[in-house]
Amino acid sequence: MFRRAATLCPFCEATAALRPHPPQWRPTRPLSTLQKRKPPSRMTLSPNVARGAPRPKPARPRSRNSPFGGMNITAPPREYQYDKRNISAAEQRRVTRHAPRQAKGGKEAKDPMKALKMQRALSNVSYEKRGSVKQALLERDSFDEFDLLPVVREAVVQGALAGLADVTPTPIQRLALPALLGMDDGRRRKRKEGVDAMGAKREMQQFLLAAETGSGKTLAYALPVIDALKRAEQLEDEAERTALAAKLSIQAEKKASQLFELDSPPVEEPLPTTGRPRAIILLPTAELVAQVGALLKTLSHTTKFRSAMISTAYTSAVIRSRLFAPSGVDVVISTPHLLSSIAAADPNLLSRVTHLVIDEADSLLDRSFAPTTQALIDRATPSLHQLVLCSATIPRSLDAYVQKRFPAATRLVTPNLHAIPRRVQLSVVDIEKVPYQGNRDLACAQTIWDIGKEAAEEDEGESTSERASRKIVVFVNEREKTLELAEYLRSKGVDATALSRDSDERKQTEILAAFTGAVALPANQKQKMRAASSDAAISPADLPHTPSSSSYSRDRRDTAPFAPFSDETFSPVPNSHGNKRHLANTSVLVMTDLGSRGIDTLLVRHVILYDVPHTSIDFIHRLGRVGRMGRRGRGVVLVGRQDRRDVVREVREGMFRGQALI
Numbered sequence: 001m002f003r004r005a006a007t008l009c010p011f012c013e014a015t016a017a018l019r020p021h022p023p024q025w026r027p028t029r030p031l032s033t034l035q036k037r038k039p040p041s042r043m044t045l046s047p048n049v050a051r052g053a054p055r056p057k058p059a060r061p062r063s064r065n066s067p068f069g070g071m072n073i074t075a076p077p078r079e080y081q082y083d084k085r086n087i088s089a090a091e092q093r094r095v096t097r098h099a100p101r102q103a104k105g106g107k108e109a110k111d112p113m114k115a116l117k118m119q120r121a122l123s124n125v126s127y128e129k130r131g132s133v134k135q136a137l138l139e140r141d142s143f144d145e146f147d148l149l150p151v152v153r154e155a156v157v158q159g160a161l162a163g164l165a166d167v168t169p170t171p172i173q174r175l176a177l178p179a180l181l182g183m184d185d186g187r188r189r190k191r192k193e194g195v196d197a198m199g200a201k202r203e204m205q206q207f208l209l210a211a212e213t214g215s216g217k218t219l220a221y222a223l224p225v226i227d228a229l230k231r232a233e234q235l236e237d238e239a240e241r242t243a244l245a246a247k248l249s250i251q252a253e254k255k256a257s258q259l260f261e262l263d264s265p266p267v268e269e270p271l272p273t274t275g276r277p278r279a280i281i282l283l284p285t286a287e288l289v290a291q292v293g294a295l296l297k298t299l300s301h302t303t304k305f306r307s308a309m310i311s312t313a314y315t316s317a318v319i320r321s322r323l324f325a326p327s328g329v330d331v332v333i334s335t336p337h338l339l340s341s342i343a344a345a346d347p348n349l350l351s352r353v354t355h356l357v358i359d360e361a362d363s364l365l366d367r368s369f370a371p372t373t374q375a376l377i378d379r380a381t382p383s384l385h386q387l388v389l390c391s392a393t394i395p396r397s398l399d400a401y402v403q404k405r406f407p408a409a410t411r412l413v414t415p416n417l418h419a420i421p422r423r424v425q426l427s428v429v430d431i432e433k434v435p436y437q438g439n440r441d442l443a444c445a446q447t448i449w450d451i452g453k454e455a456a457e458e459d460e461g462e463s464t465s466e467r468a469s470r471k472i473v474v475f476v477n478e479r480e481k482t483l484e485l486a487e488y489l490r491s492k493g494v495d496a497t498a499l500s501r502d503s504d505e506r507k508q509t510e511i512l513a514a515f516t517g518a519v520a521l522p523a524n525q526k527q528k529m530r531a532a533s534s535d536a537a538i539s540p541a542d543l544p545h546t547p548s549s550s551s552y553s554r555d556r557r558d559t560a561p562f563a564p565f566s567d568e569t570f571s572p573v574p575n576s577h578g579n580k581r582h583l584a585n586t587s588v589l590v591m592t593d594l595g596s597r598g599i600d601t602l603l604v605r606h607v608i609l610y611d612v613p614h615t616s617i618d619f620i621h622r623l624g625r626v627g628r629m630g631r632r633g634r635g636v637v638l639v640g641r642q643d644r645r646d647v648v649r650e651v652r653e654g655m656f657r658g659q660a661l662i
């Protein structure tokens, strides 16, 4: 063994004979000692090898409440990291709600209404609720289904909607009429214990009606009010007849017993309805008072009731004669401030009111109007049977107000609330591009000229009398801008008028009348309306060309040199400004939000949003001036460098999808 060991190399265990070692190697110790020890290995592992690389010291978390908080974060904050198994269901829901949504591919989902959410203005109505209402609406498709007095039903067909080929209720009418008429199962009038139509006191019913613009909300609240008036009148007539019969029998008894009595001279007593209306409709502007007043007048021709519209557009003598006419008054249509000042002088004015309607409730219950409106509600409450709040939008402020003040209110909301109909198309004109280069006024004038030119092309071949005048409404954000812009447009040959609170109210009503003119739809138009109201999206090809978006400016650059206010529609007749380039057959109304609420601009097919509206509420009201009652319409929004393009984009996308804005 020793011999063999002596020939082995202590490192590689090869025999010295087979593998000669380098000459420099010399054993430092006797070979015998080396043989007895375990041969050392060159591949000895470190005892720390299992620990891995030393970890860097964890950095102290930066306070998120510092100027740099939230910067350069490579890991999600703690609340986003969770193990589903170790947290409660409630906690899990909370975390999931706040965590960014993950799309299937792991990419962050794009929020289609991110910018609108940041300035969320509208109250949310769940899609489940909208869906369930849709089902209920399918069941009622005729005015005959509602428990209206025959004379009221007749007034709809022969008065309010006269001229329509076939008259069917709109969604809000299908929803509101049964509720306001107190129909239990949608067919019969529900009569509660101790309750009559208008006479005896009962608990006040409260309703919030909300439906898209131009959907017939006025008739939805007006018909039940008139129906209730007529029923109360019938009851009173009956009571009067009984009283008269009793009086006659007493007189007959006296005559029979031959009692002597001096005949007292007959006294002309004023009617109980003189200066004591039974129903009041409140609206924010004199124009709306005129509009709703005109509708009630039409209904009254058949139904026979007395209505009085009062606003600052009338003189005090006219107002007095209407309110205190000896023949009495049943319904008063007014603005809150005027009514409040009259009620201060004559506290009994509201003593018999059983029905109070607050139309455009989103305006009348906002900060500026709310104290006056609320004071009127409070004064009328003792005799009130029904309070109806009506609006095209439910802003969050209105939602909170109703929840606080009228928690028992029944909410009647249509499935398309807050959605701008798909039959309205919104185009964008970039005012920063050639040829406008930031000149908003110029962009507005050019847009109007293009719409006018297109109208002229459409009208070609028709006689002058057949040519319909094109009506365009331009909305600005600032009141001061209305006059200035109208003046500029006139200087460019456009027939433009400004409408603002500064204008004379009587003149305003006259100007607006040219843009509303409620015309009856012919039968073929009605069919088109039906098709459109089925909410089919309109492809851009369906619509006539108007200046739009970037493609519009590109078209103009590529095909022709810019020639503002030129050619075809050139009228040789100079306008009042002596400007020979006059856009014929087109009239423009420049206004602020004042006019955007409720005005039934049936004749308007184009709306220009000179400024980007501040909120989605303004978008809804302004674009709501077109596309009314199934008609098609087009909006053009002018967008500059300072404007929220993301908001405009989201509104357009929402409109295309037929989605409710937020």
Ligand SMILES: Nc1ncnc2c1ncn2[C@@H]1O[C@H](COP(=O)(O)OP(=O)(O)OP(=O)(O)O)[C@@H](O)[C@H]1O
Pocket: 160, 161, 164, 167, 168, 169, 170, 173, 211, 212, 213, 214, 215, 216, 217, 218, 219, 391, 392, 518, 597, 598, 599, 600, 602, 624, 628, 629
């Ligand atoms: N059932 C119906 N069928 C056809 N047209 C109708 C019907 N009901 C109402 N209209 C018409 O629809 C138009 C719009 O009605 P209305 O002004 O009441 O709308 P609105 O919902 O109050 O609009 P906004 O929210 O802008 O005030 C009116 O010209 C009205 O005559």
